[in-house]
Amino acid sequence: MNTIVVRYVDGRVAKGTTINFFPTKDRFNLFLDGSAPGTHTQEILVKDLKAIFFVNDLAGSPTHSESNQFEPGKPVFGRKIQVVFKDGETVIGTTQGYQPGRLGFFVIPADEKSNNSRCFIVTAATQQVSLL
Numbered sequence: 001m002n003t004i005v006v007r008y009v010d011g012r013v014a015k016g017t018t019i020n021f022f023p024t025k026d027r028f029n030l031f032l033d034g035s036a037p038g039t040h041t042q043e044i045l046v047k048d049l050k051a052i053f054f055v056n057d058l059a060g061s062p063t064h065s066e067s068n069q070f071e072p073g074k075p076v077f078g079r080k081i082q083v084v085f086k087d088g089e090t091v092i093g094t095t096q097g098y099q100p101g102r103l104g105f106f107v108i109p110a111d112e113k114s115n116n117s118r119c120f121i122v123t124a125a126t127q128q129v130s131l132l
Contacts, residue, residue, distance in 0.1 A: 005053040006030060006044060009086070009125050014042065015058050023104060023120060033058055046103060050085055050125040053116045060115045067111040068092035074112075080132035081107060083121055091119060098129065 002021065006014040014030060021028040029041035068090060070076060078094035085091075093107040104122045123129075 003055050003058060004030070005055055005058070007050045007053065008048055009050045009122075010048075011087075014044070016042075021052065021120075023102075023106065026103065046122060047124065049122045050087070051091075051122060052120040054118045054120070055115050056117060057115060064113060064115070066109075066114060070110045071112060078108065080110075082128075082130045082132055083107060083126055084128040085125055086127045088127075091121070092132075093119070098131070100129070 001017050001019050003017050004015070004021070006016075008014075015033040016030045016035070017033075018028050018030050026047065027043055027045050030044050031039070031041050069092075070080070076094050078096040079098070081093060081095045081098060083091045091107055091109065093109040095105055095107050098105045100123065102123060104120050107119045107121055109116050109119065
């Protein structure tokens with residue numbers, strides 16, 4: 001089971017867990033945070049999303065200021081990438097599978113103390129993607 005924060009292109013946010021997200025599928029189900037066990041899930045269409053953030057904790061860390069910097073001298077795995085979303089937000093991290101024609105791709109944030117363990121970026125929600 002994956003704990004996720006779903007960010008829609010229209011600014012809405014949904015939090016919960018999923019067991020059936022696959023990067024090649026156009027939809028998945030979300031068990032909303034706080035819903036009773038055994039309740040129905042919400043179907044999420046990937047085309048409506050900006051990104052899916054796979055998080056360590058749904059509450060996050062309000063005192064942590066997210067950094068888009070790699071730790072100096074520490075090796076990175078994958079290709080360094082910068083993603084600028086259509087709403088202006090920027091994410092910097094590493095990827096092992098960016099291909100422009102795909103529905104989306106995973107990015108592991110540069111900030112090792114981030115609450116996000118990885119992000120699935122929806123390609124249609126990006127303005128610019130640059131390999132660094």
